[in-house]
Every structure is written in C-alpha cells, then in structure tokens.
Amino acid sequence: MRYGFVIDQRKCIGCHACTVACKEENRVPLGAFRTWVKYVERGTFPDTRRYFAVLRCNHCDSAPCVTICPTVALYRRADGIVDFDGARCIGCKSCMQACPYDALYIDPDTHTAAKCNYCAHRVEVGLEPACVIVCPEQAIVAGDLDNPSATIARLVATEQVQVRKPEQGTRPKVFYLGADASALSPTLQKTSERFMWAQRSADDLDLVRMVAAAHDSVEADGTLSRSVYDVSHLPRPWGWRVAAYLWTKSIAAGALLVSALGLLAGAAEGGRLTGLVAPIVTVLFLALTTALLIGDLKRPDRFHYILTKGNRTSWLVWGAWILMAYGAVALAWLLAALADHVGLLWLLAIPAIVLGAAAAGYSAFLFRQAEGRDFWQSPLLLPQLLVAALVAGAACLIPLHVMLGGEPGKLAALALAFSASLVLYAMVLLAELFGAHSGLDVRRAAHLITRGPLRRGFWVGVVGGGLALPLILVWFGTPGAVLASVLALVGLWIYEDLWVKAGQSLPLS
C-alpha cells in the first residue's frame, strides 16, 4: 500500500482551488502553504504561453525530511504517507533544509514544522484529500500506487510521467502528467521581483534580488521561463546562529584536538595550556555551541527531545551525543590535568582526538542530510570542517599561550601547526569554490560567494583577512602571531556565515 498523487497538468487550469481548499481543511495560516500553484511564462508575443504546476510534499519513499528529523516528528506511515506530529517537533528546521521541494514551513502558532500530510485525518475515515475533491478538473488523482487496478496506478503505468528532481534520489510519489519541465525545475526559471497579481514577501524579495545579481550569462537564454506567480517560502531557515555554531564548534573541537595531537607528537606536555586551558576552552565553547543550537530551535523548550525522542538516522542526534561525549572527555582531561595525572592524559588523548574530529566533522554528515541544499553536498565538507577545527584550535591556543607566558619554542610549534592547517584550509576552500561544480546550483552558490553579493566578505574577510594576512603575520613575532590568530578566527567565522547563507540562497521550487 503506497498512497501517492498524480497531478495531471494537461488538465490543471491553475485556478488555486486546491491551495484554498487545503488552507480551509488544515487551517493553514497566512504566509504558509501546504500546496500551491506555480505559474511560469515563456515565449515572445504572440507565441507566448503560461504553464502551471501544483507543488507540494512528494511523500518521498526515501524522504530526506524523515531521515534528518531528530525527533521522529516526521515519519513515513505504512501506507506511504509522510506525516508529521507537531507535538514531537522541536523546530530545528532541518527538514526544511533536507527537503528538495520546499514542502515544509514552520507554523506560526505552534512553532513546529508542517506540510502536506495527504490529509491523513481524512484518509483515516476513508476520504480523499481536500485538494483532490475540490479540483474542478479532477487533475489531482489520489490513490494506492501498489494497487494495479487503481486509477493512479494505471496512469503511472500507461502515461509518461515525471517527478520533480529525480536526481535527488528521494523516490517521490507525486507524479506529474504533461507538466512543463520548467515549471517543475527552478533552474529553468528566471525569477521576477513581483508577480502578475501578487507581490513577493519582503524577505523573499531581498533574497531574489541578491540571487538575481549573481546569475551568469546563461540567464539571458530566451528558452528559460519566467516565474510569474509563486508563493513565498521562509528564506534561509538557518541564520547566523547556525553559522556561529559551526564556528564555536570548530574552536571547541580544535582546542583540545590540537592539544592532544601536540601531546602525542611530543610538542606539548600537558601543562597549563594543554592540560587546563584547552579543555576549559573546549567545554566553554561546547556550552556556547549547545546554547546556539538550542537558541536556533523554534521550540527551545523541547530541546531535550533530541535525547529522549531521538531519531537514530539523524546526524543531529548523533551530533548531540558526540558533543556530549566530547564534553565528557574534555572534563576528564581537565580533571586529569588538575590531578596532574599525565598518564591519564595520554590515555585520554586518543578519545579526545577521535571525538574532537567527530565533533568537528559530524556536521559534514548533517549537512549532507540537508539534501535540499546542493551546495552543502560537497565531498570536501568533511576535510574542510576538520581542517577548520585545526586552524581554530591552533588560532585559539596561540594567544592563550602568549597570555600564559608560554615558551617561545612552543609558540613556534603552534605557529607552524597554525600555518600548515591554514594552508590546508585555503586549499580546501579554493577547491570547493573554484573546482569543478557538481551542478548548476552548486556553481551559482559558489558564484554568490566569489563573484556575487557575498564577494566582499569572501575576498576581504576570508581570503585577505582570514588567510593571506595571517599566513604572513604569523611570522612577525609574538604580536604578529596573536594578530594572525585573531584574524584567522574572524575569517573562519565569516566563511561559515557566507557558506551557510550561500547554501540556502537558491530557490528549491
């Protein structure tokens, strides 16, 4: 039993009845939509046409939102419906990043995620979804794809159907019949700053203007369609807190990681810096990281659901456990150092390194689960995060080392580690932004950073201030090294911010 939809765009007249019936049935608030109709236009007068597409949750068999949801607030029912339970949702918005189809929104009353759930409450009493029965053209067909005699199964079997973004591997169960490709694919559309009878929301408009500025010459292609009606989606669900979380986490991961590596390499002995200050930095920044994560939740009061209602497939949950384990190791490290137990430090070094790397690197897997965002799918993300942690760790230990009046010899070792990791970091960054891109959206996102509206932050803040200058300054004595460290940390923060922004800037639908 697998419920799905066929949307017959040969019949759909773009009347918005489904949109409104859905709002009525499910009490969807203004500003949010569980289903909506997109209009695009193409051609030159009098050979112009407008095309419609009814867009909504695809009830994917391999649903990224279900995988990423940390609290199983989203789940696939046995009948194939991807349903949600607002009572479990913590409002982390990761589902909005995972979904390649813009299907989810945050309900302004409950502050929890919601989307089309196939009117599961109606299915329960044997009724078709509200959009299906209202449609004047019966262009929305609901039913069991596994039942060969059902209309929907016959249509899918005997007509040419397509799905949105099949390359995402999500196995959508919303099949389109006779749809215009450009209405289904945002990459084939030119955006507009207003629509034929509606405005765009103010937030949406800012983003559209920014992205339009970065589009390259391909956009002038007359075969592209112009989006002439659409609805707004929450632009960039993850804001500065998420960028800041990546940064604080780099520091937390790096401080102890670098110290432990130093210990094993024989460059450190577990003195005040590596023994006491480094774990304190780690614990403090882990606390900060946690605070940022909780602060970014729409339902911070439910943060503990990550642990009590955890979803084992979600890297948000794994991340939480990793951070906690890492925090425990850091505390143990601190206690061992306070007890002056160097042997114990040696014992703790391996878990510290493994968990430090995990703390730094798990986000790569988390962002990988944010399948809607192509830019975040880069294989270089894991190395980038690991190296960033090394840079951050070294950069934060250098000034602390100086403050504690540490030996110059050790400073040199730190500076060397700092420079080496910074060079590595630069290489990863350049490869990520200027290497071969896996797709148009990836290239566009990279262009936003390197050539588009984000370029100043990148070239001045990251490349100039965060990479080049530190690599020079670090060789100019103690003050140079301290300044280099601070600049590198600032650069890291700026890059995380640009990276988080750029990844969420391109339209999903």
Added chain:
Amino acid sequence: MTIEPLHPAARELPAPAGGLASYPPVERWSDWVEYDPVAWPRKVERRYALIPTICFNCEAACGLLAYVDKQTLQIQKFEGNPTHPGSRGRNCAKGPATLNQVYDPERIRQPLRRVGPRGGGHWEPVSWDEALDDIAGRIRRALLEGRQKEIMYHLGRPGHELVYLQRVFHAWGIDGHNSHTNVCSASARAGYAFWHGMDRPSPDHANARVILLLSSHLETGHYFNPHAQRIMEAKMRGAQVCVIDTRLSNTASMADWWLSPWPGSEAALLLAIANLLVQEGRYDREFVRRWTNWEEYLRSERPDLPVTFRAFEGALRELYAAYTPEFAEAESGVEAVKIREVARAVGRAGSALATHIWRNTAAGNLGGWQVARALEWIVVLMGAVSTEGGTAPSAWNKAIPAPPMMPPPGKVWSELLMPREYPLAFFEMSFLLPHLLREGRGKLAMYFTRVYNPVWTNPDGMSWVEMLGDEAKVERHACLTPVWSETAWFADYVLPMGVGSERHDLMSQETHAARWIGFRQPVLRVALERQGKTFDWTWQAHEAAGLGQVWEEDEFWIALSWRIDPDGALGIRKYFESPYRPGQMLRVEEFYRWIFEHSVAGLPEAARAEGLTPLAYMRKYGSFLVEDGVYRTHEQPVPAPDLEGAIVDPVTKVAAKNGAAVGVEIDGQVCLGFPTPSRKLEFFSATLKAWKWPEQAVPGYIRSHVARGEIDRDRGEMVLLPTFRLPTLIHTRSGNAKWLYEISHTNPLWLHPEDAARVGVTTDDLLKVATRIGYFVDRVWVTEAIRPGVVACSHHLGRWRLSEDAGGERWSTALVDLRQTAPGQWRMRQIHGVRPFQSDDRDSQRIWWEEAGVHQNLTFPVQPDPVSGQHCWHQKVTVSRPGPDDRYGDIFVDTAKSFEVYREWLALARPAPGPGGLRRPLWLPRAFKPDPSAYRLEGGA
C-alpha cells in the same frame, strides 16, 4: 464503501480511486464523524451535520456542503456538493473561501445608521425595527403620493431574486429594479437576444469537437467552474480549443490557438471565419434554410432577388465577401493564416461547435453586441444551435419554477432606469444614474443598494460619490451588505445581510445541456432547527450561532412589505401572506415549500420515493436535476392543444393564437421555434431596422471607439483593457476572503516590452495613465502576454477605505485620502496600503502583502453603447512616466469632464419612440417588464 445513488448526477461521479471516497455517503450527512485536522495525529473526533447550500461568490451557483460542528455550531468548512448537477461536487478557490466570509472579523454584525452628514463616516447602532419602520414609512408615503418611480433597488449579484424581487416590486407597483448588467454583460446579451430572443449562450462544452471562446472560462466568468470542467473534459477527448482574447489568459494558455486581436476588432475576425465558411460552402445549408429568417431578409433588403434560398446564399456571399482573412488581419493584427486554420477547424466541427462570449470584448467596445452576434452567426452557420456539443440559448437550459401568486406588473415606466434615448438598451442604464439625476430627470426617495458597489465598480465613481452625497437627489440610501464597501460609506443605513450560507435562493444556471435547480439555504439555521430549535426569523438563528443580527434577505422584503401595507389596504400585503395559513405573514420556508410542491416537475415524486417532503428533500440534497440531455428545443412540435385554433401566417409562417405567437411552421410542421418576432433565428433583425439602426440589421462589424486607427502610439496613446478578472477574486465581494487576497492582491499594468522600452519603464516602475477625465498611477508589469499598443489592468483590485478602522475590509483595502480640490475635481492618494491588524483572527497579524491595487475605474467616463446601453469599458489613454509628485495609487478625476463625455456619448443614441409610439419593442426582453400600457411614450415620461 458504497455510495447510494443520491441523484442521477451523482451516478456520473467516478468510482472512488484507491478505495478512498470523495464525499461522505449521503445517508450519513446528518451525523458525520471526522478527526480534527489540527489535533492530528491525535484522533480527536468532531461530529458534523453536512448541510448543502449554494456558493454566492460568482453567478455559477455551484453547490457547497457546509460542515457544521454539532457541538460548537461553527462551520468547519465548505466542500462541494456531489449531488449538484452543475458543479458535481467540485469548486473553484472561491467556494472554500466562503468560510473566510462567514468568519471575517471585519463583517458587519448589526444594523447601522448614519450620524452627521452622509459620507462623514459616523455611525450608530440601530435596531432592525427602527430601520424597517423608517424605510417602510418612506416607501409607503411615496406609493400613496404616486411617486412610484422614486423607489429604486440596485443590485449586483442577482439570482433567483430576479423572480423573488419581481414579486416584491410588482406587488409594490413600481418600476424600480436596477441591475449591474450594463456594466457587465448587456452587450453580449443584446447580441444574442437579437438572434434568438434569449440572452445568453449555453454551450454543451462536454460534447463539443471545437470550442471557440471569447471568454476565459477556464478561470473566470459565468459559469467558470461548471464550464471549465466540461471544456477540459472535451479537450481530453480530443476537442480543439480556440481562445480569442487580447491578453494571454490562463484559458488562452490551455488552448490550441490563442488569437490576440486588437481590442474591438473581434467582429471582423469572426466575420472572416464566417465568410470563409460561406465562401467555401462549409456550412449547414439545411439548418440555415430551415431556421434563419432569410426570406424576411430578402423581402426587406433584397427586393431585387427572388425569395429562394439559392438567391439568399448568393446574397450572403456578396454581403460578407469583404471580410477576408487579410482584412481581418489588417484590423486585428491576427495572422490571416491562423484565421484560416481556425475557420477550418470550425468547419470540421460541424454542429459540435461550442462557443461563448460573456463580457470580454463585448463589454469593452462600442458595438460590442455585434461581436456576440458575429459569434452566434458562426454557430448558426454550422447548425450548432442547441445540438449535442453545440451552443443552445440559455433559457432552454434553465429551470425557473413559478412562485406562489405572481402579482401583475405595474403600469409605471421609470426613465431613470430606461431613459428614452436607449430604447434597445438591454438592461437598465444603471451607470448613468448620477448624470440622469444631474440633468434633473428625477430624484430618489428610497434607494437600496444590495451586494452592489457602484462607487467602486461603476465607471466614473466620483460622480456617484457626488450623487450619493446630495440628499436632494437621493433622500434615503440603504445599503444591504454583509461587509463594508466604498458605497456603504455613503449610505444612511448599512444593513447586514447574509453571505452565501446565510440566505435562501433558488438557483438555476445554464451550465450544460440540462435543467437543474439549486437551493441556497442558511445552513446554521437549518443545523439549529435539526437540533430542535425554532426561529421566526433567520437572523435569530444567526444571532444564536454567534454571527450577529444578520438578516436573511427574503425575510427582509417580507417584513418590509408588511410594514408598508400593514392593513392590506394597498393591496400589497396579500402577496406576503402564507399560502398555507391564510392571513398570516409568509414564512420564508413556506415560500420555498410551495414552489417545491407545485412548480418543479418530478421533485415531489423524487421526494416521495425517499419518504420526504419536497422541501425536506431540497434541504437534504440542495439540488435537483429537472431534465438532462436538453437538445433542439426549437424543433419540438407545438403541443396539439396549443395549436388548436392557431392561425399560421401565410407569409411569415408564424403560428399565432389569440394574438400570441405559439410557434412557426417549418417545412409543414409547426415547431416551437424561438421567442423572436419571426420565431426563427434572426439573421436579419427587423427590430433593429425599425428602431433606427438599419445599417446594423444583420451581423456586422462596428469599428470600436478604440480601433487601431483611433490610437496614435507615437503620441503615447494606447488602449487600456481594464476588464479582465482573476481566477481567485470576484468583483467587490471577495475583499473579505483572506485566502484569496493572499494569492492575488495587486493589479499592475500589463505592458509589452516594446511599449515599455518606448515609454522607458520596466517592471515595478510607476506609470501614469491618463483618460479623458483624469488619471491614475500604477506599477508596470512588463510581459509578452499582451499585444503591443495595449495596456491591460485587472479590474479586481484597488479597493480603498476612508477611515483607518471602518468602512473597508482591512484585508484588502488601502487607506486613502480623498479630497475635492475644486468643484468636481477629486484627488485620491493612498496613505498606506494593506497592513496587519489586530482581531480575533490571528491571521490578521500575519498579513504580509502591502499593495491593494489601484482603482482605475474611477478615472473612466461613462461610454454607453447607443444600442445595447452597455458601458464600453475600454479606454483610449495616454501613458507616460509619472512626475516627481506622483505616487503609487494616485487618482485624479474631474466630474465636469465626465458629464461632458456623457453628453457626447448620449448624442450617439437614437431615441424612442419607435414604431407604434413605443418606448421599447414589446417583444424584447426586459428584466422586470412593466405592463404594456407603460410602453407607450405619450409626450412625456
């Protein structure tokens, strides 16, 4: 799950797909359990009574099924009514949005009376008794003093009220029914009526091979949802669709051909198609011979020819020879090759040619009625009149049951409704009222507006503001409305009336080749009565359900009529007494009970089969199919009893009995024919000829006031096409629907890139559009979806209010400053657009749009077509970039100039009397026909 056959129409519903049903089975409608969608996935049960009613948003009269929560008495939702033969359980966006209208936090919940000067914006609550007494007293005085013409009722959305109110106003003995039709569909109606005496087309889209639309029935118009269903059904079966529309509508986008003619050239284009059919002999000769009045044409216009069909065919070829596709291309800009293609498709369609024009170009252009006539000419040529897949006259696909006791018409003719200059005007010259009063043609003692907003909807709204502000011209103005409107602001009473689910109406529309009735009913009252509560008046039920003192309109007229004639001395009261309880006041349910028991063929039997009374049947199902598969009504033989004693005129072949035509003899058999003087399809209209329009007696092409040659683009002149609708809105009745306004809230000016470059603007820039009487400033939407030289703007937006927290729906209106800078010179400026506001609906804080659109209609002078009387909406305008002081939404109007333009257009008219000293041809339909004696023009009004 099985569904009992509810109704013949229900059997057409496809089997539930995948095991899911579309609707709860009808036997469980009285107690249906569903889970609360918001609490889901927790299973919280809600119990509903499912009560059918009829949507009130457009005229299509689609079925709705209200889910009334039995515990809270709140309406949870409106779905479609699966037993409704027209809409078949499906709706457009406006159907479910009815819920917004019921629970609109801005709605008016008690009667209000003006305090201070009219239009000053101060109001006090008043009791219904006080309001009714005052209004009834004024009407009684006017009737007693012989001032019957001073009572006027002006409505926007008609329905069954056409019959209901005919009863009321005939009982009062007045000629006081005014409509919106002359700003809407009068030209198209006139075009059809000159052909077949009925005023609308009823295409059988579902069975058509070719569908030719001068309309946008896949998104708007009468009857959008039912027609859109059947158009696409045909298309999926392989029918071809051609849409003729200057702008690219959604409908045009779905069509096989989109022809975008220069506005006003459509008749030329259609006649070119007709000409190709005639010249190539691709028409139905037999049908044309049998059913058109070609003999009358030859006798009257071609005495040089023998009266033979062959001679007529020759004459036809001569008559239309000039309408070549190349000529049409020169007029319209549509390539001749495309015109040929469409003509060929039409030729192949045979009698399965479904066509429609409702407003579109007919409403825009001088001579628009000839466009409808040209379109119907193609239908007639193809023999597609009332065939399977063809186009029938409307009345044959409607069921209008007779009410109890119809009073005879009054012997009064109101020249404020039908001035003598417009003897053929298809409806009342409603939009000229301010000018007619300004000319001193009369005054109004009592003026009702009902779901009508002339200040906003009509052209030249500032003249309406001036008129309504003048208490010498309009002594009392009562606005019957569920919501605030621009017009309500200038009323003395604002009387809250129910929305769709709070009224009674008996509806029937020509949605397809069938005849059905739909029953609009106040669902909360019905739900409460099912719980054992009883009410004398529906408003009491509304109050009990928490809506406030919202009246049911039928009851309003009953209550008012009793107060006008409390003792029955005026002979009015008797029409408002119960047919079941002599001498007692008619209860609204008795009125419908009587109709269902006496006037709907088959209904009493169907009800009996279910063990129900006819009224209970209609309360349960909300609709009834009277007859299906209605075709070729004109061919039906006249029943023998009717023929007995009838005389067939040897020349015209019209069969008449006691002076009234009953049919026409065709090839030896007397058939029903058409309600025209010739009882045939009038290719040649002797009426038009006799009433001073001989040059328009056959389908022809009138060059519009905005024809290509009238527009000098180098001087910045363009045609403004201000008439198109959006799929989500309905005139001024949807401003209270947040879900609709969220989707559509602004009306930018569509401009072709070529024109945008010429003027030097791009999307989002402001543009100033100047008409004869003023200007407005709006944003630009540059698009390839409009013909170069034409600027288009939807008429659905641009609502405004004069006070921050009253006088207009805050979902949809801009707050404006309106001032008179000099006598007759009005300036409007938007203070702010739509903003979030506090209310008990949390959504009002979430309003994210700011624009309310721009009210272009204010800047249009009246442009009455001299024949149909229709306001010709298209404007010749000058567009330019705005100056530094111009802002979005600015409007300027000079009403002195409006009056000037009115006089210019008035001069085009050819006034009555016509033959016999009449004001109007007796046969020509009129909404509420006065007594024939009132038709005589005896030296004065």
